[in-house]
Amino acid sequence: MFDQLTQRFEKFFRQLRGQGSITDENIRESMREVRRILLEADVNLKVVKDFITGVQDKAQGQDVLRSITPGQQVIKIIYDELVNVLGGGNRKLDLSGLPPVVVMIVGLQGSGKTTFNAKLGLRLRRNGRFPLLVAADVYRPAAIEQLQQLGRQLDLPVWAPGILDPVSICKDGLAEARRTGRDVVLLDTAGRLHIDTGMMAELSRIREAIHPAEILYVADGMAGQDAVRAAQEFLERLDFTGVVLTKLDGDAKGGAALSIRSVTGRPIVYIGTGEKPDALEEFHPDRMASRILGMGDIVSLVEKAQENVDQEQAERLAQKIAKQEFSLEDFLEQLRQIRKMGPLDQLIGMIPGIGRQFKDMKIDENEMERTEAIICSMTQQERRKPHIINGSRRKRIARGSGTNVQDVNQLLKQYEQLRTMMRQMTKFKGHPGKLPKFPFPLN
Ligand SMILES: Nc1nc2c(ncn2[C@@H]2O[C@H](COP(=O)(O)OP(=O)(O)O)[C@@H](O)[C@H]2O)c(=O)[nH]1
């Protein structure tokens, strides 16, 4: 996500931190650099101007020049301003109204509306709601079929009555939701390649007929300034309550993400990070700012881990670590948990200060598989008391797992290192749950 932008900022921050003292002239020069970075990322000119002014004002007001770590201070101010530009706090979807609550999904063709419809449906169901998806894009039969297919795949009901008037479809969909006890209705509306009066009129008619609780504008995160211009048009002609930015898993420059909130005044609610139905994240300005500035995103990482790790199992493990009873069996269990969380290189990118170093390193999934095979070839007793694994046992394990003795040795050594690390960790009885606070050392 925003790789180029992040690289530029990281490079600039390294220089900034390296400076023992900072002068007025330094700050002016720094702001010129920030301006260049943002413009290259295709950020809206007015947003860039406001951003620079904001940073400059704060930098002057905070005695940056006399502080002990002026570089770090400037970085902190840039971070704060970025959080600000991205919307400040996190805004959740408001579905508190009388059910069935309607969410209308609008945007240009190809921006990701239908995909988002399914993603949101899945997310809501996981949160205990009962969504109904409504196929109101009648101009392309393939669009209806696409939503139906996603519905089948995710086991979500889709209202697609095969009539031509989108307003009636939406009205009937709402009635269907009432009839069948569905409490959220997601309207998948039609988009064109460009803004067009007919399309806007149709969307307005749907809005008047249904009164959606939320209207979400889906913007293609790859589209840069175009997405922002289209968003402005939608805002003027239809108005909307929130923004969804899609395709942030690609090599988007970041311009749309950084501009759209300021330009429209509407909060970003979700981001799409892949084609698959679970590639959806709530948008948090502070986390996004850390990611953009190359500081990693430890909170999202922890949440991702929590989604996938069995809570009870995690607690059992914590106890074992505390009592220094962490065995190779637990090691295997951990390994499997980690693999469940998804591609490792993506996870590693979220760890502050580490992402960059490992960025181009291919995580060796084969090695993980080898490790798993080795542990599986051990007896239960060996897994629980690895110190009994002598030379002949090592040979047997290597044969059984199709590896060689060096591999087994290496694994046992890694396990020992891990144990040592855990012993040290448990010495810090302080606050195991506490996350590092900004500004943490970045390299
Ligand atoms: N990589 C990626 N692709 C996406 C994302 N959201 C949607 N797409 C793809 O973008 C294309 C258009 O999406 P679609 O939902 O049909 O857009 P619509 O015309 O607005 O309904 C499809 O190929 C989707 O798979 C995303 O977050 N990441």
Ligand SMILES: [Mg+2]
């Ligand atoms: Mg569609």
